[in-house]
Amino acid sequence: MTRDDVPADFTRALDRDAADILRYLERRLGAEDAADALAEVMVAAWRRADAIPADPEQSRMWLFGIARNVLANTRRSEQRRGKLADRLRATLTAARAGGAPADEGLEVRDAIGRLAPDQAELVRLIHWEGFAVAAAGEILGISASTARTRYQRARADLKQALSVSSAATGVSNSMDR
Template sequence: MKADAAGGRVAEELAANAPELLAYFERRVQPADAADLLAEVMLAAWRRASELPADPERARMWLYVTARNVLANAQRGERRRWRLANRLRLLVQPVAAPDAGEGAEVREAIARLDPELAELIRLVHWDGLTLAEAAEVQGIPASTARGRYQRAKSELREALAPV
């Protein structure tokens, strides 16, 4: 089968069977995921166009087998993600949240800073990053981060100074 003819056959079979295949996925996964899985079937069909049977009924069954394989791969991937998440939960110790009133004045002062300055302070003091690491996270040069950090500290000193 020529490449153009194979592509035309794939397009015809997908057009004829896409609604049924979408319904197949919608009955098995979240509706938001069904369209993505159908797209994977379509991609697989285009990649393997030369394998698509000429008989329309055989082509339909071939697409269903492909859909089943795509679904199985997605489910395996989901199980792997859950296992990894569970392993990570066991490794990560939960961070105790401070009492609601504890440090409220400082949190409010930080919230009143310019958003870029506030985020820099949070990255350094809450998340434990170095100034260079915080600069990288914010996508700014370290020298800019140093200047902003000094300005933020100065503004916080003013805001927190006893009256």
């Protein structure tokens, strides 16, 4: 539907009632989220513009009904996000409780952090996230051969950095796999 296809009743209703709907949403969501919710109301109303009542009071009620539905959807989404955040917190807490000490692997993380940013991210994707070299390259937007070359260079740089570090502390490195 183009602007020319939108019924005049719809345009008039939005012009007339948008400020009231915004205030309605602000009172329920706060000023920060109300504008986004109003945009959702307008999109939902625009999709059904051919169903808007011709009577001004009825069209106002119709728009407020849509706003009420947008509020309900927003609240459900917030509840789902909250529950997901709670589950993630519980999972992370459980993982930390059974995990390695916080300083384990600190030398390796520091050495990775000293690599060039593109090499460091490649190493992290491969070793921490479990991606194959070609897949990590795809994520980074580089060819598989470029990823292999960068990875080999990163391994050599890390091996050098860790051998210097381990010589000082007497620790063997884990990059010799």
